[in-house]
Amino acid sequence: MTTRDGSALTRRLDRILKGHAWFVYLFFYLPILVLIVFSFNESRFFTWEALSLRWYRQMFANDNLMAALWASLQVAAVSTVISTALGTAAALALERYKRFLGKRTFDALLYLPVIIPDVTMAAMLLVFFTSLGRQLSITTIVLSHIAFNISFVSIVVRARLANLDPALEEAAADLYAGRWQAFRKITLPLIMPGVLGGALLALTLSLDDVVITQFVKGPDTLPTFVFGLIKRGVTPEINAVSTLMLTASVVLVLGSLALQRRN
Amino acid sequence: MTTAAVGIKGVTKRFGDVVAVDHIDLEIADGEFFSLLGPSGCGKTTTLRMIAGLEYPTEGSITIHGEEMGLRPPNKRPVNTVFQSYALFPHMTVTGNVAFGLQMQKISEDETRRRVGEAIDLVRLSGMENRRPGMLSGGQQQRVALARALVNRPEVLLLDEPLGALDLKLRQAMQLELKEIQREVGITFVYVTHDQEEALTMSDRIAVMNEGQLLQVAPSEEIYERPNTRFVAEFIGETNLISGTVVEPGIVKLADGRLVKARTHSGAGTAVTLNLRPEKIDLHHTEESVPEHFNKLSGTIVRRLYFGDSLFYEVDFGHSIVDAREENRPGRERFAEGAPIIAAFHPDSAEALTE
Ligand SMILES: Nc1ncnc2c1ncn2[C@@H]1O[C@H](COP(=O)(O)OP(=O)(O)OP(=O)(O)O)[C@@H](O)[C@H]1O
Ligand SMILES: [Mg+2]
Numbered sequence: 001m002t003t004r005d006g007s008a009l010t011r012r013l014d015r016i017l018k019g020h021a022w023f024v025y026l027f028f029y030l031p032i033l034v035l036i037v038f039s040f041n042e043s044r045f046f047t048w049e050a051l052s053l054r055w056y057r058q059m060f061a062n063d064n065l066m067a068a069l070w071a072s073l074q075v076a077a078v079s080t081v082i083s084t085a086l087g088t089a090a091a092l093a094l095e096r097y098k099r100f101l102g103k104r105t106f107d108a109l110l111y112l113p114v115i116i117p118d119v120t121m122a123a124m125l126l127v128f129f130t131s132l133g134r135q136l137s138i139t140t141i142v143l144s145h146i147a148f149n150i151s152f153v154s155i156v157v158r159a160r161l162a163n164l165d166p167a168l169e170e171a172a173a174d175l176y177a178g179r180w181q182a183f184r185k186i187t188l189p190l191i192m193p194g195v196l197g198g199a200l201l202a203l204t205l206s207l208d209d210v211v212i213t214q215f216v217k218g219p220d221t222l223p224t225f226v227f228g229l230i231k232r233g234v235t236p237e238i239n240a241v242s243t244l245m246l247t248a249s250v251v252l253v254l255g256s257l258a259l260q261r262r263n
Numbered sequence: 264m265t266t267a268a269v270g271i272k273g274v275t276k277r278f279g280d281v282v283a284v285d286h287i288d289l290e291i292a293d294g295e296f297f298s299l300l301g302p303s304g305c306g307k308t309t310t311l312r313m314i315a316g317l318e319y320p321t322e323g324s325i326t327i328h329g330e331e332m333g334l335r336p337p338n339k340r341p342v343n344t345v346f347q348s349y350a351l352f353p354h355m356t357v358t359g360n361v362a363f364g365l366q367m368q369k370i371s372e373d374e375t376r377r378r379v380g381e382a383i384d385l386v387r388l389s390g391m392e393n394r395r396p397g398m399l400s401g402g403q404q405q406r407v408a409l410a411r412a413l414v415n416r417p418e419v420l421l422l423d424e425p426l427g428a429l430d431l432k433l434r435q436a437m438q439l440e441l442k443e444i445q446r447e448v449g450i451t452f453v454y455v456t457h458d459q460e461e462a463l464t465m466s467d468r469i470a471v472m473n474e475g476q477l478l479q480v481a482p483s484e485e486i487y488e489r490p491n492t493r494f495v496a497e498f499i500g501e502t503n504l505i506s507g508t509v510v511e512p513g514i515v516k517l518a519d520g521r522l523v524k525a526r527t528h529s530g531a532g533t534a535v536t537l538n539l540r541p542e543k544i545d546l547h548h549t550e551e552s553v554p555e556h557f558n559k560l561s562g563t564i565v566r567r568l569y570f571g572d573s574l575f576y577e578v579d580f581g582h583s584i585v586d587a588r589e590e591n592r593p594g595r596e597r598f599a600e601g602a603p604i605i606a607a608f609h610p611d612s613a614e615a616l617t618e
Contacts, residue, residue: 165348165350167346167348167350168350168352170317170337170344170346170350171344171346171350171351171352172352172363173316173317173336173337173338174315174317174337174338174342174343174344174412175338175343175363175364175367175411175412175415176338176364176367176368176415177338177363177367178338181367185363186352189354190353190354
């Protein structure tokens with residue numbers, strides 16, 4: 001279409017668009033590249049000195065940072081397991097029982113955390129915990145992470161369930177399987193890629209969250225700790241932490257996508 | 264008196280405002296090959312699902328060998344189903360699929376292995392034991408579905424258009440095979456189809472359904488030869504429906520005033536429809552060659568179609584056009600379009616229907 005009339009204008013437009021795409025990529029990835037490169041820099045300033053693991057060593061020697069990392073891992077592990085179980089159950093209820101009281105409302109409400117701004121969600125949770133008179137602690141962080149992760153897990157699992165022939169469960173029942181056996185032997189194995197994909201997504205979101213955690217925290221998690229550090233100025237140590245977190249996130253997201261695609 | 268394998272009494276099933284099954288009564292005998300036949304949406308699947316326990320009747324009761332099923336769930340019923348889409352478990356091998364029912368019933372491993380082997384032999388799938396359903400052809404998947412159900416030795420096997428997804432050749436081969444397997448295992452088959460030919464060739468008895476109701480329940484031959492309503496007559500095979508009035512028992516007057524001898528079941532004056540199958544009509548050049556007690560109607564050939572195994576004629580009787588079919592056999596006379604002919608048929612071939 002663009003070459004039919006061969007006008008110079010369309011060709012120039014083409015080139016501009018291509019250039020624009022490159023510019024967008026550069027805009028996205030250049031800062032990341034800079035961050036990774038400087039995390040391996042010997043100098044504390046943004047001038048290249050020599051390749052070094054100094055900041056990584058310093059990072060692992062920092063007790064506060066290690067405590068934050070440990071808290072992050074605990075929160076992520078517990079909230080992932082619980083939100084995956086609850087999110088899967090919600091997905092099953094919504095996909096398998098075509099009608100139950102309040103289904104539409106439940107359906108809409110379940111996706112609220114995906115839509116509303118993090119700050120709103122965070123404020124809501126904070127108000128909720130305070131009104132209950134709960135001490136803010138690692139438990140409140142876990143509860144908050146569960147709250148937003150359920151939505152994401154159930155979206156992923158539902159996509160998988162929607163493609164599952166309901167006749168399979170009927171066939172299992174017809175072949176003498178009770179409800180639980182039919183779920184264990186037929187439904188669960190077939191939606192497993194979705195469940196695992198949802199779990200990895202939950203893990204990533206939990207490990208990355210700053211805003212909500214910042215509101216409801218007791219102890220720092222890794223992201224809120226880094227956020228705190230930045231207020232006192234950027235150090236290459238932050239570059240090292242960020243590089244590690246980035247790597248972890250990329251691995252988890254790719255894993256999640258791969259699982260969701262698998263048949 | 265023996266109790267029926269399946270007893271359906273006054274069963275109605277409603278989905279909201281839709282009446283899927285409308286007050287049906289049915290008894291299916293032990294060891295019978297029984298077909299539910301009817302157009303799309305007439306309630307065949309719903310009836311089958313109620314026997315399986317996948318759906319519960321809104322009203323009425325279902326018994327299996329005299330035992331009331333009530334709200335018993337499917338896994339507690341002595342029946343198994345071959346689903347239309349097969350519903351094979353995609354993550355299990357052929358063996359895994361076939362063994363599933365036995366494992367759920369906690370049958371010992373030895374016996375399970377033996378029975379699964381037998382079932383796979385029965386449906387001739389030996390050598391495919393370790394394949395997944397995705398690696399099987401449609402016909403092979405169909406056999407797995409059959410083996411998976413049969414291996415449990417159900418009292419009743421329910422089949423929902425099990426051959427619907429297969430092409431014509433394979434379907435015909437599978438029809439014979441299914442029938443053979445049914446004779447071999449002696450299990451009651453309840454077979455759903457909307458293919459009338461399939462129902463006729465395979466079944467001991469057929470129930471013709473329409474709009475949730477049972478119109479006629481009878482052996483295959485009777486369904487074809489003696490349909491009780493216009494709907495059944497038209498649904499099963501080709502037929503001519505000619506309207507007339509009963510003059511006296513055994514005599515019907517057609518719209519143009521001609522009288523024909525027919526099987527009547529109602530008194531003088533009732534409006535009836537004669538059901539006359541095309542192959543029951545013999546065409547002749549002159550009256551002389553027609554046997555004495557046959558009906559003889561003169562008409563003109565308006566169209567001739569060559570079908571290979573038969574010739575198909577449209578005959579104009581002045582008031583109505585009737586289809587006739589003659590087997591293509593050596594020595595048979597052929598009739599040209601436009602030729603005047605005598606159409607002859609035995610009085611027993613013309614059934615006077617009132618509904
Ligand atoms: N779960 C359901 N909810 C609402 N209506 C239904 C449901 N199942 C069946 N029906 C309706 O009940 C009627 C009978 O359906 P059924 O599936 O028994 O027909 P069928 O004879 O098996 O047709 P087909 O030959 O197309 O499979 C149809 O009008 C259908 O729309
Ligand atoms: Mg159906």
